[in-house]
Amino acid sequence: MFKDGESRIKTMIQGALVIAKKDMKIYYLKPPVLIFGVLFPLFLFLSFAVGRNVPLDTLVPGMVGITLFFTASSVVPLILPWETRLKTLELLISAPIGVNTILLGDILASFIFGIIISLLPLTLGLFVFGANLVYFPILVLNIILSSFCFSCLGNIISFPPTSEPSQIMMFSNLIRLPLIFISGIFIPVSEMPAWGRIIAPLSPLTYTTELTRFALGGQTSYSPYISFVMIALFSVVFLVVGFALHKKSMPKRVQNL
Amino acid sequence: MKPAIKVENLTKYYGKFLALEKIDFEVREGEIFGFLGPNGAGKTTTQKILTGILKPSGGQVSILGYDMEKDPYNAKRFTGIVPDETNAYVDMNAWDNLTLIGELYGMPKKNIEVKAKELLEIFQLYDRRKDRVKGFSKGMKRRLILSMGLIHNPRILFLDEPTSGLDVQSTRLIRKMITDLNREGVTVFLTTHDIEEANQMCDRVAIIYQGKIAAIDRPENLKKAVKAAQSIEVSFHRQVEIIKELEDLPEVDEVRKQGDKIRLFTREPGKVIRPLVEYAHKNRLEFLTLNTLGPSLEEVFVKLTEDKESVAGV
Numbered sequence: 001m002f003k004d005g006e007s008r009i010k011t012m013i014q015g016a017l018v019i020a021k022k023d024m025k026i027y028y029l030k031p032p033v034l035i036f037g038v039l040f041p042l043f044l045f046l047s048f049a050v051g052r053n054v055p056l057d058t059l060v061p062g063m064v065g066i067t068l069f070f071t072a073s074s075v076v077p078l079i080l081p082w083e084t085r086l087k088t089l090e091l092l093i094s095a096p097i098g099v100n101t102i103l104l105g106d107i108l109a110s111f112i113f114g115i116i117i118s119l120l121p122l123t124l125g126l127f128v129f130g131a132n133l134v135y136f137p138i139l140v141l142n143i144i145l146s147s148f149c150f151s152c153l154g155n156i157i158s159f160p161p162t163s164e165p166s167q168i169m170m171f172s173n174l175i176r177l178p179l180i181f182i183s184g185i186f187i188p189v190s191e192m193p194a195w196g197r198i199i200a201p202l203s204p205l206t207y208t209t210e211l212t213r214f215a216l217g218g219q220t221s222y223s224p225y226i227s228f229v230m231i232a233l234f235s236v237v238f239l240v241v242g243f244a245l246h247k248k249s250m251p252k253r254v255q256n257l
Numbered sequence: 258m259k260p261a262i263k264v265e266n267l268t269k270y271y272g273k274f275l276a277l278e279k280i281d282f283e284v285r286e287g288e289i290f291g292f293l294g295p296n297g298a299g300k301t302t303t304q305k306i307l308t309g310i311l312k313p314s315g316g317q318v319s320i321l322g323y324d325m326e327k328d329p330y331n332a333k334r335f336t337g338i339v340p341d342e343t344n345a346y347v348d349m350n351a352w353d354n355l356t357l358i359g360e361l362y363g364m365p366k367k368n369i370e371v372k373a374k375e376l377l378e379i380f381q382l383y384d385r386r387k388d389r390v391k392g393f394s395k396g397m398k399r400r401l402i403l404s405m406g407l408i409h410n411p412r413i414l415f416l417d418e419p420t421s422g423l424d425v426q427s428t429r430l431i432r433k434m435i436t437d438l439n440r441e442g443v444t445v446f447l448t449t450h451d452i453e454e455a456n457q458m459c460d461r462v463a464i465i466y467q468g469k470i471a472a473i474d475r476p477e478n479l480k481k482a483v484k485a486a487q488s489i490e491v492s493f494h495r496q497v498e499i500i501k502e503l504e505d506l507p508e509v510d511e512v513r514k515q516g517d518k519i520r521l522f523t524r525e526p527g528k529v530i531r532p533l534v535e536y537a538h539k540n541r542l543e544f545l546t547l548n549t550l551g552p553s554l555e556e557v558f559v560k561l562t563e564d565k566e567s568v569a570g571v
């Protein structure tokens with residue numbers, strides 16, 4: 001069957017689509033997903049924005065960035081603990097598909113979730129707050145790439161072989177919360193203090209926010225090309241690291257089934 | 258012809274605990290192969306390794322000639338699995354669970370629909386196909402799991418204690434289904450702790466005890482071992498110190514003292530009673546209890562293990 005790489009990739013993508021379809025049916029409406037993926041970023045943002053006079057070109061990119069970041073990275077880490085607990089993972093592992101195919105499917109489901117939910121703050125920003133959309137294609141490409149990048153990050157977060165979703169949720173917020181403070185969400189990179197400008201490039205969310213700001217005609221510190229390249233780079237690294245970590249932890253996870 | 262399943266030197270550790278110790282066996286294509294052992298013997302562990310779920314600590318597994326380690330894709334393609342516990346997606350309905358498995362095994366959409374309908378009808382779940390599995394009874398879940406193991410027309414079917422804890426009617430339905438499938442050419446690997454089930458259904462039976470294969474044999478030989486493990490349990494109004502005389506009674510194979518009770522192992526309990534009564538009379542012993550006991554599973558396995566060791570020792 002696996003004579004050539006092309007059919008191998010095709011099989012992998014087909015398998016991942018099957019997995020993603022299953023994930024969408026089951027996990028999108030689970031309470032922890034809605035709480036940590038939709039409500040949490042909303043409240044987090046409101047608590048910073050309300051009452052302070054945040055300019056529109058900071059408000060809307062921040063809202064879009066934070067939503068994308070939390071939603072896209074919130075579905076995928078919850079799937080494996082659930083599947084471990086209910087032993088459904090056995091079904092997937094014993095099927096003729098590889099572990100990476102399963103992971104890719106979960107990433108895909110999370111990625112689509114991120115895109116769908118990010119349309120909410122975007123609509124709000126454009127039609128209620130009246131933000132100005134200048135570069136539509138950049139916005140679209142940014143949302144797609146960023147959502148993929150954060151799903152891959154979520155996939156890394158889910159590597160500990162636990163069957164307890166709440167454990168992963170804690171771990172995940174431990175990683176995600178600090179990142180939002182260095183990513184130009186509340187203060188644009190250009191207005192950050194010197195130390196902020198040094199660590200901001202280490203967060204992929206920085207580039208998402210920058211690109212959204214750029215697409216809405218705001219001032220940015222990095223060129224959109226650099227931002228796109230950085231997000232793509234982060235995605236590849238997250239994907240590869242995630243595959244490697246899961247490869248290590250999967251036997252332990254399966255043993256606990 | 259390549260064996261359907263070939264297992265060599267299979268070893269599995271859980272941490273430091275040795276769950277399987279250098280197991281070897283082959284399953285021929287077209288047979289029903291029983292894998293019989295008491296609780297904790299290592300049956301589920303073996304099935305999970307053979308189906309590519311668990312990684313072994315050592316040894317080789319090949320399915321229809323495909324090595325599980327080197328070519329997992331092909332080694333997994335032809336197997337259908339019925340696990341010991343329900344692992345269907347309880348948040349999806351029966352239909353979606355079935356089609357998911359069909360899709361994972363790369364079946365065309367049309368074939369999935371035809372086969373899913375057929376199986377759900379056979380297992381009397383068709384009317385409930387749009388209901389979430391969460392609300393299913395234990396029996397319904399078991400039937401769904403069976404359908405999920407069969408949707409992709411597997412060439413080898415693995416079943417982990419498929420009838421354990423089920424009512425007589427469902428048990429009969431499942432056993433009939435297994436023999437029917439086997440008649441159509443499906444190789445069956447049947448895990449069970451039920452000696453009767455193994456005897457009735459299987460062409461050959463492997464007996465596993467404490468992670469080791471005690472014997473691989475035809476069911477007839479198994480029946481002999483079962484017979485040999487029958488016993489009579491007696492207790493008298495006073496302690497009997499010398500049991501030599503009891504061992505010399507006709508048809509008695511072995512005598513063991515267990516507390517204030519004495520057990521006489523025999524193939525023919527009926528023929529031991531009269532000499533036993535005479536023995537008691539002669540020694541002025543009064544019976545407090547007298548029971549004939551069928552073999553416990555453990556005893557049969559111990560018996561078989563001992564037989565094997567004594568053969569190996571010669």
Ligand SMILES: Nc1ncnc2c1ncn2[C@@H]1O[C@H](COP(=O)(O)OP(=O)(O)O)[C@@H](O)[C@H]1O
Pocket residue numbers: 255256257271274276294295296297298299300301302303
């Ligand atoms: N995940 C696990 N971790 C540690 N020990 C296990 C695990 N699974 C099974 N065991 C142990 O391995 C032995 C064999 O178990 P199992 O294969 O489930 O036996 P069976 O199916 O024959 O009842 C048992 O002693 C069991 O306690």
Ligand SMILES: [Mg+2]
Pocket residue numbers: 300301302341417
């Ligand atoms: Mg078992």
